[in-house]
Amino acid sequence: MLITVLGYYGGYPYKGHGTSGYLLQDDGKNILIDCGSGVLNELSNYIDPLQLDAVVLSHYHHDHTADLGVLQYNWQLDPTNRKHDLLPIYGHTQDFVNFAQLTMDGVSQGIAYSDYEPISIESLQFEFLRTIHPVPAYAMKITKGSKSIVYTSDTAYFDGLVDFAKDSDLLITDTNFPEDKAGRIWHMTTKQSGELAKSADVKRLMISHLPQKIDAQTMLKESQHYAGSIPTINAFTGLEIEI
Ligand SMILES: [Zn+2]
Ligand SMILES: [Zn+2]
Numbered sequence: 439m440l441i442t443v444l445g446y447y448g449g450y451p452y453k454g455h456g457t458s459g460y461l462l463q464d465d466g467k468n469i470l471i472d473c474g475s476g477v478l479n480e481l482s483n484y485i486d487p488l489q490l491d492a493v494v495l496s497h498y499h500h501d502h503t504a505d506l507g508v509l510q511y512n513w514q515l516d517p518t519n520r521k522h523d524l525l526p527i528y529g530h531t532q533d534f535v536n537f538a539q540l541t542m543d544g545v546s547q548g549i550a551y552s553d554y555e556p557i558s559i560e561s562l563q564f565e566f567l568r569t570i571h572p573v574p575a576y577a578m579k580i581t582k583g584s585k586s587i588v589y590t591s592d593t594a595y596f597d598g599l600v601d602f603a604k605d606s607d608l609l610i611t612d613t614n615f616p617e618d619k620a621g622r623i624w625h626m627t628t629k630q631s632g633e634l635a636k637s638a639d640v641k642r643l644m645i646s647h648l649p650q651k652i653d654a655q656t657m658l659k660e661s662q663h664y665a666g667s668i669p670t671i672n673a674f675t676g677l678e679i680e681i
Contacts, residue, residue, distance in 0.1 A: 439464045439562070439582055439681045441608070444480040446673035448592075448614040448625065448647040449501050451475045455675050457501035458647060460589070460610070464582060467491045467560040471578070471589060475504035478512065480675060487512050488520045492559050494528040494551075496591035497575030498536035506539070514545045528559065530566075532574035551576070567602045569593030571624055577602060585681050588640070592647065594623055595630040603638035607681045610673070611635070613645035616652055617660045628657055632664025639668075646673035 440463045445456025456476025461484055462469040468485050470477070470493045481487050487509060496502055506527070513525050524547040527540040531550045540548030551557055553576060556565040566576040571592045579602060580587045588603040589610040603609050611634065614625035625647060626634070635643035645661045648654055654672045662670040671677070 439580070439585060439587065441587065441679050441681065442484060443644075443646070443673045443675060443677040444470075444477045444484075445474045445675065446646045446648055447501070447650055448612070450650070452650040456480055457504065458496075459505070461485070462562075462580065462587075465561045469494060469559060469562070472496055472502040473504070473506045473509060474501050478505040478509050486519070488516055490525060491521065492526045492528060494559065494564065494578065495530075495540075496578065496589070497571065497573055498529070498533055499573060499575075499592065502592070503536075510542045510545050514542070517544075526559075528557075528564075530574055530576055567598065569599075570596050579603075579606065587681055588638075590626070590634075592625060595626050595634065599634055600637045603634065603640055605639055605641075607641045608644060608679060609635050609638065609640040609642070610644045610646050612647040613657060613661060614647050614649055616649075616657065617664070628660035629664045632661045632666075632668075632670070635661075635665045635668045635670070641668075642679070643668050643670040644673050644677075644679070645670065648672065 442461040444459035457474030458472040459477030460471040553566045563581045565579040586606045587608045588606040611631040613631040615627040617629040658672040
């Protein structure tokens with residue numbers, strides 16, 4: 439599996455860099471995980487967006503779905519070169535209004551996932567876990583043979599993440615706050631991300647959903663401190679990791 443970061447900011451894009459979006463490629467297939475602001479533009483630097491095989495959305499906050507509408511227009515306006523008749527878009531059904539938007543007549547088809555049954559998308563297995571967030575959101579574990587990637591989606595820290603991420607080859611965390619952030623929060627801090635990686639004994643940690651106004655190196659340094667010997671990297675546009 440090859441994963442490419444297309445956007446990594448939480449909340450809103452900033453100075454040419456987008457919000458959450460990751461291109462996952464395996465066995466000739468192209469799967470887009472989240473479709474935040476700026477992601478479609480960045481995606482076109484790697485593949486023709488008409489060559490997508492599926493889109494998987496963690497939740498319906500705009501920083502994860504902002505470019506979905508224009509991706510649907512891309513498929514609508516160039517019907518002859520599409521890889522599929524309809525673009526499959528996977529989402530949860532805890533919000534029927536947003537789920538309904540995934541289906542566009544003659545363009546895309548919404549497909550439901552849930553946390554009680556893993557699903558296969560092309561050559562990969564996807565397993566979901568409901569997170570703690572103001573709207574329903576799902577972490578996902580993507581498995582191919584003995585290799586796995588865990589993406590926390592957006593979430594406050596909770597212990598269930600440790601088991602879910604256990605022994606994964608790559609853990610991508612929502613790390614929106616520095617270690618000293620106080621009060622009720624809906625995302626993780628650098629300390630929580632680092633400690634999660636360590637407790638789950640993952641092979642690698644990628645911190646993402648980063649803040650715009652705090653230097654990425656500061657976020658990385660803090661996360662690495664708490665991750666101990668787990669190699670840690672900050673997400674940036676164009677970062678490619680082979681798993
Ligand atoms: Zn977000
Ligand atoms: Zn969110």
